[in-house]
Amino acid sequence: MKSAPQILTAAADAIADRAASRDVAAERSMARTVKTFAALTGHNINEREGWVFMAVLKLARAQAGALNPDDYVDGAAYIGLAGECAENVPTMPLEMLNEPVRASETRRVLEAAMFKRPTTHVVQLEFSQEADIAPPSRRQK
Template identity: 45%
Template sequence: MKTADDYLHQAAAEMADRAASRDTPTGERSMARAVRAWWAIYGDAVVQRGHVTETEGWQFMSILKKVRGAQGEYREDDHTDDVAYSALAAESAAREVERE
């Protein structure tokens, strides 16, 4: 069984790998770009409603993967995860419409 230290070492190794493969010296630092993009698309609706929907959460994850895919070396999981998050957003959006 893995220990907390094992997970910490694995996380540090993955962060070092991202530093080598992403286009910033500090590695994968895509969250600020993803937040700005998401806010530009959904911010007004969130402010008016006062909360983030499940669908918007999935859409945020899709945007995060798009930002990561635009930085540095090709990583298939950026695109595979983006497809998965888009499908989950579609499923969630359909449920939200059914509830109305």
């Protein structure tokens, strides 16, 4: 297995290689992808969420079968692309970032995705004082 800096360098190289193979300055197809996805399914996600989805896909694949370094290289690239577009895509309101998030619901959704258990409803995270996880500034000592 490669070291973390090698994985990150390979991820950067993969992003550049995809642009070069398509003869464009920067290959950024996620905006088109999420528009197509919305047209096909009626589900709207933004560009950042599309990149995050792809990173989660790579995490799920990394849990199955033999080691494939590509899962980690591509996952790192997708997180980088999500970060690149995060400044331009609205996310959670700033005041909510200091609120605790219920870990149990988040854990259930991630486990369902990683272990192929279907979910049939939209998940809404709850914010409350009794939550399992809280930002360091809000944790009780």
